[in-house]
Amino acid sequence: MKKARASLKKNITEYARIYGISVLAVASFAGSSARAQMVAAEPAPNLTAHMFDMGGLVTTGAVTAVGGAAGGGIVPWALIGGYTTKDQVGGTAFYTHVFLRNYQLATYGGLFALSNRVELSFAHQSFQLGSTGATLDGKIFNALGAPANTPESVLPHALRLDNVNINQDIIGIKVRLYGNAIYDQGTLIPQISVGYEYHHNENSSFTRAIGTRPSGSEYYIAATKVWLNGLFGHYTMVTATLDATNAIQNGLLGFGGVGPNGPKTGYHIEPEFAVGYWLNNNLVVGGEYRFMPHYQVVAPGNVPGYGPLGNALSKTSDWKDVYIAYFPVKYLSITLAYADLGTIASEKNQNGVYLSATSSF
Amino acid sequence: MPHYVKVKLKYIVLSALSVVTISLSPAASRASTSYYNAFGRKQGLNTVVGDFLNNVLADSRIKAYFTNANIPALHAALVTQFCMLEGGPCEFNENMKTVHQNLGVTDAAFNALAEDLQKSMVYHNIPLAAQNNLLAKLAPMEKGIVTK
Numbered sequence: 001m002k003k004a005r006a007s008l009k010k011n012i013t014e015y016a017r018i019y020g021i022s023v024l025a026v027a028s029f030a031g032s033s034a035r036a037q038m039v040a041a042e043p044a045p046n047l048t049a050h051m052f053d054m055g056g057l058v059t060t061g062a063v064t065a066v067g068g069a070a071g072g073g074i075v076p077w078a079l080i081g082g083y084t085t086k087d088q089v090g091g092t093a094f095y096t097h098v099f100l101r102n103y104q105l106a107t108y109g110g111l112f113a114l115s116n117r118v119e120l121s122f123a124h125q126s127f128q129l130g131s132t133g134a135t136l137d138g139k140i141f142n143a144l145g146a147p148a149n150t151p152e153s154v155l156p157h158a159l160r161l162d163n164v165n166i167n168q169d170i171i172g173i174k175v176r177l178y179g180n181a182i183y184d185q186g187t188l189i190p191q192i193s194v195g196y197e198y199h200h201n202e203n204s205s206f207t208r209a210i211g212t213r214p215s216g217s218e219y220y221i222a223a224t225k226v227w228l229n230g231l232f233g234h235y236t237m238v239t240a241t242l243d244a245t246n247a248i249q250n251g252l253l254g255f256g257g258v259g260p261n262g263p264k265t266g267y268h269i270e271p272e273f274a275v276g277y278w279l280n281n282n283l284v285v286g287g288e289y290r291f292m293p294h295y296q297v298v299a300p301g302n303v304p305g306y307g308p309l310g311n312a313l314s315k316t317s318d319w320k321d322v323y324i325a326y327f328p329v330k331y332l333s334i335t336l337a338y339a340d341l342g343t344i345a346s347e348k349n350q351n352g353v354y355l356s357a358t359s360s361f
Numbered sequence: 362m363p364h365y366v367k368v369k370l371k372y373i374v375l376s377a378l379s380v381v382t383i384s385l386s387p388a389a390s391r392a393s394t395s396y397y398n399a400f401g402r403k404q405g406l407n408t409v410v411g412d413f414l415n416n417v418l419a420d421s422r423i424k425a426y427f428t429n430a431n432i433p434a435l436h437a438a439l440v441t442q443f444c445m446l447e448g449g450p451c452e453f454n455e456n457m458k459t460v461h462q463n464l465g466v467t468d469a470a471f472n473a474l475a476e477d478l479q480k481s482m483v484y485h486n487i488p489l490a491a492q493n494n495l496l497a498k499l500a501p502m503e504k505g506i507v508t509k
Contacts, residue, residue: 085468087509116468183503228497233490280489281479 064094064358068109068123069172069195071222073321073337073354075274075288077239078193078224080176081121082113082360083330089114096356098339102132102347109170119174126165127252129345133161136345143309158205166206168251172197174222181226181237190225199251210297210313212254213265218245220272235278237286243270248295249316249344257295258310268293282327290319317342321354333358397449399491403440406449409481410439416477423473426464446498447491458505467509475499 064070070081070092082090093110109123129136134152140159141150152160174195181191197218201207204214222241230236244267246255256265270293276286298310323337337354344350400406414436418424427435444451475496482492 083472085472087467088469180503183500185497185500187501228500229490229493233488233493235493281483 064092064096064109064111064356068094068111068121068170069174069197070111070113070119070121071239072274072276072286072288073323073335073339073356074290074319075239075241075272076174076195076220076222077237077241077274078176078191078222079181080113080116080119080174080193081111084113084116086115086117088116090361092358092360094356094358096354098354099352100339100341100344100350101352102135102350103130103344104128116180117176119172121170121172121174123170123172125168125170125252127168129161129164129166131163132347133164135347136161139312139346140309143312144305156209158203158209164203164206166252167202169200169202170197170251181224182228185228188225190223192221192223195220195222199247199255201251201254207254210253211258211263211299211310212248212295212297213256213263214254216245216247216251216255218243218247220244231277235276235284237274237276239272239274241272241274243272243290244268245270245293246295247293248297249292249341250319253297253313253345257297257314258299259296260300264295284325284327285323286325287322288320292316292318312346315343315346317344317350323354331360394448396447396491396494397444399488400443400447402449403444405485405487406440406443406447407436409485409487410436410443412484413439413478413481416480417474420473420477423470423477426466426470443495446495456505457502461506462508465509466507468503468507471503471507 064081069076070079071077073096081092084090089112091110091112094108096105096107098105098107105125105127107123107125109121111119111121113119137152137155137160140155146154152162172195174193176191176193179189179191184191195218197220199216199218201214207214220241220243222239224237224239227236246257246265246267248254248257256263258264270291272288272290274286274288276284278284294314294316296310296314298313299306301307301311303310317340319339319341321337321339323335325333325335327333333356335354335356335358337356338351339354340351342348342350400409414432418427418432438453438455441451442453442455445453478499479492479496482495
């Protein structure tokens with residue numbers, strides 16, 4: 001047993017030396033945290049009751065994406081959060097909790113909106129591994145050929161995952177470049193905004209252990225079109241966003257990845273889509289789809305032992321959700337969603353209920 | 362998911378959204394007398410506009426704009442304008458920009474007004490599609506009305 005431990009430690013250290021990374025399994029977690037952002041980080045305009053409020057007509061001001069920006073659950077929209085006009089400031093605060101099959105994602109944050117032009121946002125995400133962390137440790141041992149019952153303490157501290165929370169902070173800025181989604185009617189021209197998000201993963205020893213960077217940047221351009229007299233005469237919204245990112249699971253598993261010749265940090269451009277349909281002035285239903293980039297973590301797939309482990313932890317799925325948002329009043333929204341984040345850190349079918357509340361002021 | 366499947370999926374999503382977008386575009390120019398009828402024609406519009414103006418004159422955010430307004434004339438003008446916008450047999454030719462140029466209307470005031478109108482339409486149970494059609498016709502006037 002002692003011998004097995006010593007050899008596992010040696011393996012890990014050696015690999016870390018060769019590839020300049022600390023190995024293991026954590027990579028898959030990161031993926032989930034990235035999407036966690038979806039839950040909390042993007043303060044969306046209030047989806048609900050008065051999406052647009054021509055000053056309050058449409059309940060758009062009170063919904064927030066996980067990244068903190070105004071938007072849906074996982075996709076930032078071109079709308080500026082809150083209900084500000086060109087001579088006002090405002091903001092929103094939100095809390096989102098996602099109950100996945102193996103994990104939970106808790107996110108809180110808020111945004112400041114200036115003159116319906118600029119949105120400054122913040123979100124803190126906590127991706128909770130729970131008892132699945134121990135399962136992941138078992139998978140790591142298994143991949144490294146350690147005998148059953150090998151104690152967790154054999155693993156480097158950064159890879160002891162039982163009940164670990166992976167935390168991420170996201171700050172963002174969004175600027176409306178063109179158009180006004182509410183006032184521009186009778187034309188196909190959308191409201192267009194550009195955004196930037198800086199992500200910082202607090203579990204840097206974990207991200208380094210799986211060969212990813214603890215912080216990264218995302219750049220996006222979003223177009224949102226709202227028809228006040230849309231399908232069957234109801235408010236109807238379509239958003240298309242292009243996101244340049246190297247975040248793995250939205251940054252929960254870090255940024256960049258490993259390549260055959262060392263770290264690989266190249267950006268991927270991924271599209272994101274959202275639709276919303278107002279059943280009445282207080283109730284919005286819709287769906288979102290976010291394509292996710294794929295990065296290899298831990299080690300290249302052809303490295304014996306570590307490669308297969310890396311392949312398993314690297315698996316990333318597109319994020320999607322269907323939601324219903326209720327605006328009891330213009331300044332408050334409660335969103336219930338069913339989110340499907342796919343495979344995160346080798347655990348498949350990470351879907352479940354998403355609950356979120358946003359208040360605007 | 363294999364890469365080629367993912368790429369294919371991207372195109373499918375894009376095409377589906379294009380279809381939604383294209384099918385929505387005619388909605389913007391839809392005008393039929395059914396909306397006018399949904400308001401209860403001239404008589405229904407009279408009632409909705411009456412309550413709308415009551416809301417406005419009681420709205421501390423915007424009532425100051427109407428201190429010197431001729432309310433009966435404004436009432437008649439709004440009924441005629443809404444009648445035309447909802448596809449009714451009315452002609453309304455006043456230039457919104459000229460009428461509002463000296464009022465210093467802000468976006469916040471414009472929005473508050475729209476809210477007061479919406480409140481009246483909801484109170485009188487005007488069908489949602491007719492409400493939204495009127496709002497969609499009024500919203501683009503923000504460019505001419507708001508000067509501040």
